[in-house]
Structure formats: C-alpha cells, structure tokens
Amino acid sequence: MPTLTDTTLIIRCPYCMAGIDFSPMIAHKDGRFVCRDCAHTVRPGVPEYRCTCRPCLRLSRKPLLNDHGSRLLTQ
Ligand SMILES: [Zn+2]
Ligand SMILES: [Zn+2]
Numbered sequence: 001m002p003t004l005t006d007t008t009l010i011i012r013c014p015y016c017m018a019g020i021d022f023s024p025m026i027a028h029k030d031g032r033f034v035c036r037d038c039a040h041t042v043r044p045g046v047p048e049y050r051c052t053c054r055p056c057l058r059l060s061r062k063p064l065l066n067d068h069g070s071r072l073l074t075q
Contacts, residue, residue, distance in 0.1 A: 013040050015055040 012022035013035035025033035025042065032041045040056065043049035050056075 009044070011042055011044065013038065015040055015053075
C-alpha cells in the first residue's frame with residue numbers, strides 16, 4: 001500500500017475560483033502543479049521557484065520603491 005500523501009495533495013490556484021473554492025491545480029510529472037485556467041505553476045517545497053504566469057508577472061511588476069511606511073495607492 002503506497003502512502004496516500006501524494007494522491008491527497010491538492011494545490012489550488014490562488015488566482016482562479018471554481019465555484020466557491022479555488023480551482024485545483026494539476027500535478028505534472030516534473031513535480032510542478034499547473035493551473036488549467038491561468039497557467040499558474042507552483043513547485044511544492046521550492047519556495048524560490050518563480051512562476052511566470054500572467055497574474056504572477058503582474059504582481060512582480062509592482063514597484064517596491066514606495067515601501068517606506070507610507071503607502072501610496074498605485075492601482
Ligand atoms: Zn489559475
Ligand atoms: Zn503564477
């Protein structure tokens with residue numbers, strides 16, 4: 001009997017909602033999880049992994065120059 005830890009691991013996309021929940025991401029053979037809807041990818045256990053999907057690129061493009069205590073509305 002293999003352990004159920006791998007099959008019960010469900011990673012949900014932080015950007016996409018499926019009904020009332022976030023949409024589950026699909027496990028790939030290389031260890032990554034990929035979202036069907038926005039192509040967001042994560043690598044469980046690799047915090048320095050950088051996803052290059054559209055929502056992530058939009059987040060990383062936010063300038064961090066205003067992070068000196070005073071919050072500016074940069075939307
Ligand atoms: Zn997604
Ligand atoms: Zn992403």
